[in-house]
Amino acid sequence: MTYSISDLAEEFGVTTRTIRFYEEKGLLNPTREGQRRIYGPADRTRLRLILRGKRLGFSLEESADIIRMYGTPGSNQRQLRALLERIRARREILLQQQRDLEALLRELDAAEGTALGALDALDGTPTRAAGGGRNT
Numbered sequence: 630m631t632y633s634i635s636d637l638a639e640e641f642g643v644t645t646r647t648i649r650f651y652e653e654k655g656l657l658n659p660t661r662e663g664q665r666r667i668y669g670p671a672d673r674t675r676l677r678l679i680l681r682g683k684r685l686g687f688s689l690e691e692s693a694d695i696i697r698m699y700g701t702p703g704s705n706q707r708q709l710r711a712l713l714e715r716i717r718a719r720r721e722i723l724l725q726q727q728r729d730l731e732a733l734l735r736e737l738d739a740a741e742g743t744a745l746g747a748l749d750a751l752d753g754t755p756t757r758a759a760g761g762g763r764n765t
Contacts, residue, residue, distance in 0.1 A: 632661075632668040640673075641680055651679060656693055686719050 630638055636647045651657045652666075656675055659666040668676075675696050682692030696714070698708040 630670060630674055634666050634668070637668055637673060637676055641676060641679070646674065651685070652690065657687075658698060659701065685716070687715060691715055712722065 632640075634645045634648050637643075637648055648657065652659065656679060657668065657672045659668045659672060661667065678696055679692050680688070682695070683689075695708055695712055698711065
């Protein structure tokens with residue numbers, strides 16, 4: 630089965646410019662009939678993997694490294710191990726970012742509480758009920 634650039638763009642919800650960009654980077658290799666690009670099943674799979682990597686937060690280079698392992702002898706095990714390593718590294722980065730955000734939110738809550746308390750002291754009107762603070 631073959632696909633046109635517009636077929637792939639529509640299927641994956643990307644622009645044709647995006648697909649041409651991945652082609653320029655050497656990640657997709659369509660054949661040509663005149664000016665027309667013809668993509669095969671391997672190109673479709675590569676595009677799906679690139680977009681999945683993007684959703685997972687991988688850089689294009691990280692996705693490309695994993696994709697380039699396809700088609701080499703014994704690559705499935707090597708590819709899967711590389712993917713697992715990148716997934717674990719990405720997860721650790723996200724968990725650290727989550728911890729950092731939680732700490733920042735606690736600091737914001739404390740600063741907000743201090744400011745609300747100061748306002749209450751100045752005008753004698755409770756401001757907490759006006760919508761301040763997080764529900765944690």
